[in-house]
Amino acid sequence: MGMFDSLLVEHNGRTLEVQTKRFENMLYSYRVGDWICGAPPGVVAYFDILRLDADGQRVYGPQATSVPAYTLLVVLAHGVFVDSEIRDGEMDPEAISQALMQRREAWQDSARLLxxxxxxxxxxxxxxxxxxxxxxxxxxxxxxxxxxxxxxxxxxxxxxxxxxxxxxxxxxxxxxxxxxxxxxxxxxxxxxxxxxxxxxxxxxxxxx
Incomplete structure:
Protein backbone atom coordinates (compact mmCIF):
# COMPACT_ATOMS: atom_id res chain seq x y z
CA MET A 1 0.00 0.00 0.00
CA GLY A 2 3.00 2.31 0.37
CA MET A 3 3.02 5.30 2.67
CA PHE A 4 -0.17 6.41 4.41
CA ASP A 5 -1.51 8.00 7.58
CA SER A 6 -3.87 6.41 10.09
CA LEU A 7 -6.94 7.63 11.91
CA LEU A 8 -7.53 5.90 15.25
CA VAL A 9 -11.25 5.56 15.95
CA GLU A 10 -13.16 3.86 18.74
CA HIS A 11 -15.66 1.08 18.09
CA ASN A 12 -17.22 -1.22 20.70
CA GLY A 13 -14.45 -0.58 23.18
CA ARG A 14 -11.69 -1.18 20.64
CA THR A 15 -9.40 1.20 18.80
CA LEU A 16 -9.43 0.72 15.04
CA GLU A 17 -6.65 1.95 12.78
CA VAL A 18 -8.09 3.25 9.53
CA GLN A 19 -5.47 3.96 6.89
CA THR A 20 -5.79 6.86 4.47
CA LYS A 21 -3.73 8.40 1.68
CA ARG A 22 -5.66 11.67 1.72
CA PHE A 23 -3.14 13.66 3.78
CA GLU A 24 0.68 13.78 3.90
CA ASN A 25 1.24 9.99 4.04
CA MET A 26 4.00 10.15 6.65
CA LEU A 27 2.87 7.09 8.67
CA TYR A 28 1.44 9.39 11.34
CA SER A 29 -1.41 8.22 13.57
CA TYR A 30 -4.12 10.65 14.64
CA ARG A 31 -6.79 10.55 17.33
CA VAL A 32 -9.72 12.86 17.91
CA GLY A 33 -8.27 16.18 19.04
CA ASP A 34 -5.11 15.92 16.93
CA TRP A 35 -4.18 18.38 14.20
CA ILE A 36 -3.63 16.48 10.95
CA CYS A 37 -0.69 17.41 8.74
CA GLY A 38 -1.88 18.15 5.23
CA ALA A 39 -5.56 18.47 6.12
CA PRO A 40 -7.56 20.99 4.06
CA PRO A 41 -8.91 24.24 5.54
CA GLY A 42 -12.47 24.66 6.72
CA VAL A 43 -14.85 21.96 7.93
CA VAL A 44 -14.69 18.77 5.87
CA ALA A 45 -16.18 15.31 6.29
CA TYR A 46 -15.09 11.94 4.93
CA PHE A 47 -16.36 8.39 4.98
CA ASP A 48 -15.07 4.86 4.57
CA ILE A 49 -16.71 1.45 4.41
CA LEU A 50 -15.22 -0.97 6.93
CA ARG A 51 -15.53 -4.74 6.98
CA LEU A 52 -14.87 -6.02 10.49
CA ASP A 53 -14.64 -9.54 11.84
CA ALA A 54 -15.83 -10.68 15.27
CA ASP A 55 -12.59 -9.42 16.85
CA GLY A 56 -13.01 -5.95 15.35
CA GLN A 57 -10.21 -6.46 12.82
CA ARG A 58 -10.54 -5.16 9.28
CA VAL A 59 -11.02 -7.75 6.56
CA TYR A 60 -10.02 -7.17 2.94
CA GLY A 61 -10.37 -9.00 -0.34
CA PRO A 62 -12.85 -11.77 -1.14
CA GLN A 63 -13.25 -12.65 2.54
CA ALA A 64 -14.70 -9.19 3.23
CA THR A 65 -18.08 -10.14 1.80
CA SER A 66 -18.59 -12.68 4.58
CA VAL A 67 -18.25 -10.22 7.50
CA PRO A 68 -20.46 -7.30 8.59
CA ALA A 69 -20.07 -3.90 6.96
CA TYR A 70 -19.90 -0.58 8.78
CA THR A 71 -19.82 3.03 7.61
CA LEU A 72 -17.24 5.34 9.16
CA LEU A 73 -17.92 9.08 9.21
CA VAL A 74 -15.08 11.48 10.07
CA VAL A 75 -15.04 15.27 10.50
CA LEU A 76 -12.07 17.63 10.38
CA ALA A 77 -12.40 21.29 11.33
CA HIS A 78 -9.56 23.59 10.27
CA GLY A 79 -7.20 20.63 10.26
CA VAL A 80 -8.28 19.23 13.63
CA PHE A 81 -9.76 15.73 13.84
CA VAL A 82 -12.93 16.61 15.77
CA ASP A 83 -15.36 13.73 15.37
CA SER A 84 -15.87 10.17 14.19
CA GLU A 85 -18.80 7.79 14.15
CA ILE A 86 -19.18 4.20 12.99
CA ARG A 87 -22.67 3.18 11.89
CA ASP A 88 -23.89 -0.35 11.34
CA GLY A 89 -24.23 -1.44 7.74
CA GLU A 90 -23.02 -0.06 4.44
CA MET A 91 -24.96 3.14 3.86
CA ASP A 92 -26.07 3.96 0.33
CA PRO A 93 -24.51 6.97 -1.46
CA GLU A 94 -27.47 9.27 -0.81
CA ALA A 95 -27.50 8.46 2.90
CA ILE A 96 -23.74 8.97 3.12
CA SER A 97 -23.99 12.34 1.38
CA GLN A 98 -26.76 13.43 3.74
CA ALA A 99 -24.86 12.27 6.83
CA LEU A 100 -21.68 14.06 5.76
CA MET A 101 -23.59 17.28 5.13
CA GLN A 102 -25.26 17.10 8.55
CA ARG A 103 -21.96 16.58 10.31
CA ARG A 104 -20.29 19.43 8.43
CA GLU A 105 -23.13 21.75 9.38
CA ALA A 106 -22.99 20.66 13.02
CA TRP A 107 -19.28 21.48 13.28
CA GLN A 108 -19.68 24.85 11.61
CA ASP A 109 -21.25 25.97 14.89
CA SER A 110 -18.46 28.20 16.22
CA ALA A 111 -19.49 27.80 19.87
CA ARG A 112 -19.41 24.01 19.61
CA LEU A 113 -16.05 24.04 17.85
CA LEU A 114 -14.50 26.50 20.30
Missing amino acids: GFLVEQLRLKQQRLRNYDRVLGAAQMAIKHVQDSRAGQRPERERRFFGSLHPEIKRLDDGEDPLTVIASILAPPESDRPFLNDPPQDPLADYRL
Whole structure:
Protein backbone atom coordinates (compact mmCIF):
# COMPACT_ATOMS: atom_id res chain seq x y z
CA MET A 1 0.00 0.00 0.00
CA GLY A 2 3.00 2.31 0.37
CA MET A 3 3.02 5.30 2.67
CA PHE A 4 -0.17 6.41 4.41
CA ASP A 5 -1.51 8.00 7.58
CA SER A 6 -3.87 6.41 10.09
CA LEU A 7 -6.94 7.63 11.91
CA LEU A 8 -7.53 5.90 15.25
CA VAL A 9 -11.25 5.56 15.95
CA GLU A 10 -13.16 3.86 18.74
CA HIS A 11 -15.66 1.08 18.09
CA ASN A 12 -17.22 -1.22 20.70
CA GLY A 13 -14.45 -0.58 23.18
CA ARG A 14 -11.69 -1.18 20.64
CA THR A 15 -9.40 1.20 18.80
CA LEU A 16 -9.43 0.72 15.04
CA GLU A 17 -6.65 1.95 12.78
CA VAL A 18 -8.09 3.25 9.53
CA GLN A 19 -5.47 3.96 6.89
CA THR A 20 -5.79 6.86 4.47
CA LYS A 21 -3.73 8.40 1.68
CA ARG A 22 -5.66 11.67 1.72
CA PHE A 23 -3.14 13.66 3.78
CA GLU A 24 0.68 13.78 3.90
CA ASN A 25 1.24 9.99 4.04
CA MET A 26 4.00 10.15 6.65
CA LEU A 27 2.87 7.09 8.67
CA TYR A 28 1.44 9.39 11.34
CA SER A 29 -1.41 8.22 13.57
CA TYR A 30 -4.12 10.65 14.64
CA ARG A 31 -6.79 10.55 17.33
CA VAL A 32 -9.72 12.86 17.91
CA GLY A 33 -8.27 16.18 19.04
CA ASP A 34 -5.11 15.92 16.93
CA TRP A 35 -4.18 18.38 14.20
CA ILE A 36 -3.63 16.48 10.95
CA CYS A 37 -0.69 17.41 8.74
CA GLY A 38 -1.88 18.15 5.23
CA ALA A 39 -5.56 18.47 6.12
CA PRO A 40 -7.56 20.99 4.06
CA PRO A 41 -8.91 24.24 5.54
CA GLY A 42 -12.47 24.66 6.72
CA VAL A 43 -14.85 21.96 7.93
CA VAL A 44 -14.69 18.77 5.87
CA ALA A 45 -16.18 15.31 6.29
CA TYR A 46 -15.09 11.94 4.93
CA PHE A 47 -16.36 8.39 4.98
CA ASP A 48 -15.07 4.86 4.57
CA ILE A 49 -16.71 1.45 4.41
CA LEU A 50 -15.22 -0.97 6.93
CA ARG A 51 -15.53 -4.74 6.98
CA LEU A 52 -14.87 -6.02 10.49
CA ASP A 53 -14.64 -9.54 11.84
CA ALA A 54 -15.83 -10.68 15.27
CA ASP A 55 -12.59 -9.42 16.85
CA GLY A 56 -13.01 -5.95 15.35
CA GLN A 57 -10.21 -6.46 12.82
CA ARG A 58 -10.54 -5.16 9.28
CA VAL A 59 -11.02 -7.75 6.56
CA TYR A 60 -10.02 -7.17 2.94
CA GLY A 61 -10.37 -9.00 -0.34
CA PRO A 62 -12.85 -11.77 -1.14
CA GLN A 63 -13.25 -12.65 2.54
CA ALA A 64 -14.70 -9.19 3.23
CA THR A 65 -18.08 -10.14 1.80
CA SER A 66 -18.59 -12.68 4.58
CA VAL A 67 -18.25 -10.22 7.50
CA PRO A 68 -20.46 -7.30 8.59
CA ALA A 69 -20.07 -3.90 6.96
CA TYR A 70 -19.90 -0.58 8.78
CA THR A 71 -19.82 3.03 7.61
CA LEU A 72 -17.24 5.34 9.16
CA LEU A 73 -17.92 9.08 9.21
CA VAL A 74 -15.08 11.48 10.07
CA VAL A 75 -15.04 15.27 10.50
CA LEU A 76 -12.07 17.63 10.38
CA ALA A 77 -12.40 21.29 11.33
CA HIS A 78 -9.56 23.59 10.27
CA GLY A 79 -7.20 20.63 10.26
CA VAL A 80 -8.28 19.23 13.63
CA PHE A 81 -9.76 15.73 13.84
CA VAL A 82 -12.93 16.61 15.77
CA ASP A 83 -15.36 13.73 15.37
CA SER A 84 -15.87 10.17 14.19
CA GLU A 85 -18.80 7.79 14.15
CA ILE A 86 -19.18 4.20 12.99
CA ARG A 87 -22.67 3.18 11.89
CA ASP A 88 -23.89 -0.35 11.34
CA GLY A 89 -24.23 -1.44 7.74
CA GLU A 90 -23.02 -0.06 4.44
CA MET A 91 -24.96 3.14 3.86
CA ASP A 92 -26.07 3.96 0.33
CA PRO A 93 -24.51 6.97 -1.46
CA GLU A 94 -27.47 9.27 -0.81
CA ALA A 95 -27.50 8.46 2.90
CA ILE A 96 -23.74 8.97 3.12
CA SER A 97 -23.99 12.34 1.38
CA GLN A 98 -26.76 13.43 3.74
CA ALA A 99 -24.86 12.27 6.83
CA LEU A 100 -21.68 14.06 5.76
CA MET A 101 -23.59 17.28 5.13
CA GLN A 102 -25.26 17.10 8.55
CA ARG A 103 -21.96 16.58 10.31
CA ARG A 104 -20.29 19.43 8.43
CA GLU A 105 -23.13 21.75 9.38
CA ALA A 106 -22.99 20.66 13.02
CA TRP A 107 -19.28 21.48 13.28
CA GLN A 108 -19.68 24.85 11.61
CA ASP A 109 -21.25 25.97 14.89
CA SER A 110 -18.46 28.20 16.22
CA ALA A 111 -19.49 27.80 19.87
CA ARG A 112 -19.41 24.01 19.61
CA LEU A 113 -16.05 24.04 17.85
CA LEU A 114 -14.50 26.50 20.30
CA GLY A 115 -15.70 24.47 23.28
CA PHE A 116 -14.23 21.31 21.77
CA LEU A 117 -10.87 22.94 21.02
CA VAL A 118 -10.60 24.42 24.52
CA GLU A 119 -11.33 21.04 26.11
CA GLN A 120 -8.79 19.30 23.88
CA LEU A 121 -6.20 21.91 24.81
CA ARG A 122 -6.88 21.28 28.50
CA LEU A 123 -6.53 17.51 28.04
CA LYS A 124 -3.29 17.84 26.09
CA GLN A 125 -1.83 20.18 28.70
CA GLN A 126 -2.75 17.67 31.39
CA ARG A 127 -1.04 14.88 29.44
CA LEU A 128 2.09 17.00 29.08
CA ARG A 129 2.12 17.63 32.83
CA ASN A 130 1.73 13.90 33.41
CA TYR A 131 4.60 13.12 31.05
CA ASP A 132 6.79 15.70 32.79
CA ARG A 133 6.05 14.14 36.18
CA VAL A 134 6.67 10.60 34.94
CA LEU A 135 9.97 11.63 33.35
CA GLY A 136 10.89 13.50 36.53
CA ALA A 137 10.23 10.37 38.60
CA ALA A 138 12.37 8.29 36.23
CA GLN A 139 15.19 10.84 36.36
CA MET A 140 15.01 10.87 40.16
CA ALA A 141 15.24 7.07 40.25
CA ILE A 142 18.24 7.07 37.90
CA LYS A 143 20.00 9.76 39.96
CA HIS A 144 19.26 7.83 43.15
CA VAL A 145 20.87 4.68 41.74
CA GLN A 146 23.90 6.62 40.51
CA ASP A 147 24.38 8.39 43.85
CA SER A 148 23.88 5.20 45.83
CA ARG A 149 26.45 3.33 43.77
CA ALA A 150 28.89 6.20 44.20
CA GLY A 151 28.26 6.29 47.96
CA GLN A 152 26.88 9.81 47.75
CA ARG A 153 23.48 9.12 49.30
CA PRO A 154 23.65 8.77 53.14
CA GLU A 155 21.44 6.12 54.73
CA ARG A 156 19.28 8.72 56.51
CA GLU A 157 18.60 10.55 53.27
CA ARG A 158 17.83 7.26 51.50
CA ARG A 159 15.20 6.38 54.12
CA PHE A 160 13.67 9.85 53.81
CA PHE A 161 13.33 9.63 50.02
CA GLY A 162 12.06 6.07 50.31
CA SER A 163 9.27 7.21 52.62
CA LEU A 164 8.13 9.77 50.04
CA HIS A 165 8.59 7.78 46.84
CA PRO A 166 7.70 4.06 46.64
CA GLU A 167 9.98 3.67 43.63
CA ILE A 168 12.98 4.80 45.69
CA LYS A 169 12.11 2.33 48.43
CA ARG A 170 11.94 -0.45 45.85
CA LEU A 171 15.42 0.48 44.66
CA ASP A 172 16.75 0.52 48.21
CA ASP A 173 15.15 -2.88 48.81
CA GLY A 174 17.30 -4.27 46.01
CA GLU A 175 14.86 -4.42 43.11
CA ASP A 176 16.45 -4.26 39.67
CA PRO A 177 16.76 -0.58 38.63
CA LEU A 178 15.64 -1.28 35.05
CA THR A 179 12.49 -2.98 36.33
CA VAL A 180 11.68 -0.03 38.58
CA ILE A 181 12.29 2.56 35.87
CA ALA A 182 10.25 0.53 33.36
CA SER A 183 7.35 0.44 35.82
CA ILE A 184 7.51 4.23 36.13
CA LEU A 185 7.43 4.76 32.38
CA ALA A 186 5.17 1.94 31.21
CA PRO A 187 1.75 2.24 32.91
CA PRO A 188 -0.90 4.28 31.09
CA GLU A 189 -2.05 7.48 32.75
CA SER A 190 -5.32 5.87 33.82
CA ASP A 191 -3.34 3.46 36.03
CA ARG A 192 -1.43 6.28 37.71
CA PRO A 193 -4.12 8.45 39.31
CA PHE A 194 -1.60 10.25 41.52
CA LEU A 195 -0.14 11.81 38.36
CA ASN A 196 -3.47 13.13 37.10
CA ASP A 197 -5.32 16.27 38.05
CA PRO A 198 -8.41 15.74 40.22
CA PRO A 199 -11.47 14.83 38.14
CA GLN A 200 -13.23 17.88 36.78
CA ASP A 201 -16.81 18.44 37.92
CA PRO A 202 -18.73 19.71 34.86
CA LEU A 203 -21.43 21.12 37.16
CA ALA A 204 -19.08 22.82 39.61
CA ASP A 205 -20.07 26.32 38.48
CA TYR A 206 -23.74 25.58 39.13
CA ARG A 207 -23.62 23.98 42.60
CA LEU A 208 -24.84 25.96 45.63
